[in-house]
Amino acid sequence: MRKRMIVFSIVTFLAMIVFAIVYHDEPREINEEVEIYTNEMSATELFIQKYLLLENGMIRTNFSDRKDGKLALSESLGLWMDYLVAKGDMTQFERAYKTMKEEFQLSNHLLSWKIEDGEKAQTNALIDDLRVIEALFKMGELTNNRDYIDEAVEMAKAIKDHHISNGYFVDFYDVEHEEKNDFTTISYLKPNALFYMEKYKVLQPNDVTNMLTFLKQLPIENGFYPQTYYLKEDRFAFEEEVNLIDQIYIGLHREQASVDSSILFDWLKETFYKENQLFGRYDAQTKKPTVTYESVAVYSLAIIYSLEKGDQIFAKDVYDRMIELRVADEGDPYFGGYVADDNTDTHSFDNLLASIAERKLKHAKVIP
Structure with a gap:
């Protein structure tokens, strides 16, 4: 019995070494939240399944x-x-x-x-x-x-x-x-x-x-990141009218790479709380909106970005605004979807990103 225990201990020790070598020799940390999986289907997913x-x-x-x-x-x-x-x-x-x-x-x-x-x-x-x-x-x-x-x-x-x-x-x-x-x-x-x-x-x-x-x-001008980098010219190009989706993606990706993006994030929060909404595009110099539409995709990415920054309060506030754009009437055939007011169109990009943002909020226990 003693020999078996010694052999078992040796085998276990060797297995631990192999596990450490194979699975823990990771070059860099991949920033992901601890996820809790459920088979629950959200109303927006139901809309996607039914119509998209x-x-x-x-x-x-x-x-x-x-x-x-x-x-x-x-x-x-x-x-x-x-x-x-x-x-x-x-x-x-x-x-x-x-x-x-x-x-x-x-x-x-x-x-x-x-x-x-x-x-x-x-x-x-x-x-x-x-x-x-x-x-x-x-x-x-x-x-x-x-x-x-x-x-x-x-x-x-x-x-x-x-x-x-x-x-x-x-x-x-x-x-x-x-x-x-x-x-x-x-x-x-x-x-x-x-x-x-x-x-x-x-x-x-x-x-x-x-x-x-x-x-x-990355260089930054008036609080915004460049849109494009041209290799041959070694040149960054800034847009006169910034697409907020691209800006938030850049900020999010910087955070995932452990690079601070607080200048953009702070402006995003300040703008949201001042206007109680975010628009799809802004003038790069005046920082005034150049369009009149709210973007579900912008709200979704702002939620994901906020969670990456560890700001759950802002994430929840943006979520509360976003779902005001969702079809809330359970009797409506498009219930759960992000659809135009006249029911003539929808965009998969909006509905998919909103679903991801909602799932991440659930993982973080910001919403039930």
């Missing part, structure tokens, strides 16, 4: 073609997969994975950025592919599904091969003409996806370090 999710697993972009949804985007698919990971919905995620493989994937493992009238575009979009890669890695680790992880690695290798130019990540790659563009849309850089790529040995530490340095050293 097609039989082939693709997401209808809007209501402009109710019959068969002639336009589908990899952006929508990635956001849907992101939501299903947050929900822990393995059944629906597997279906989305098959849709990705059968409908969107190009010959080199990158994803077509759009499918229109049944025709698959031969270019991809960096942010959409990175979003899917991150979702595959996360669900693969969550469920111990090696297929998801292996696919994420293959996609990550394609990103490395086709989306890095002189050490910078660029926006898209044209498979048909075998060409990449020569600029970076800064909001496309998703640190957590790149951290996974480093963890699984697709990227070298210096590849990720260069990206972190790039995000850290």
Whole structure:
């Protein structure tokens, strides 16, 4: 009996060493909240399932073609997969994975950025592919599904091969003409996806370090970040009219990379509490809104950004404003959806991001 105990102790000790080497030699921390998974379906998810999710697993972009949804985007698919990971919905995620493989994937493992009238575009979009890669890695680790992880690695290798130019990540790659563009849309850089790529040995530490340095050293004008970086000219471009979605994405990604973005965040809070709303676009100089519409996507990203900053009060206040735009009447056929006042249109981007934001609020126990 004593010999068995000694052997068991030795085996256990060796196993602990192997576990530490294999699973804890992670180059960088991936900033994720502790998630609590439930199968509860939100009202907005029910709306998505009923009106936007097609039989082939693709997401209808809007209501402009109710019959068969002639336009589908990899952006929508990635956001849907992101939501299903947050929900822990393995059944629906597997279906989305098959849709990705059968409908969107190009010959080199990158994803077509759009499918229109049944025709698959031969270019991809960096942010959409990175979003899917991150979702595959996360669900693969969550469920111990090696297929998801292996696919994420293959996609990550394609990103490395086709989306890095002189050490910078660029926006898209044209498979048909075998060409990449020569600029970076800064909001496309998703640190957590790149951290996974480093963890699984697709990227070298210096590849990720260069990206972190790039995000850290971004110039800022009047409180806003540049929209684009042009590689050949070594030039940042600022917009006269800023898209708040892009600005919040940049702030969020900086925070995920442990780079402070308080200048933008503080202005966002001040503006929201002063006006009790946020608009989609602002003049870069006057900081006055240039449009009259409120954006569900802006509110959703502001919630996610606030949670990343650890400001749960602001996140809840923004959420309370956002759901005022949601169809609240349970007798309405579009109950739970973010639909135009005249019920003529909706946007998958808004509904998907709102679903993700709501799920993250539940994880953080900000809402029940």
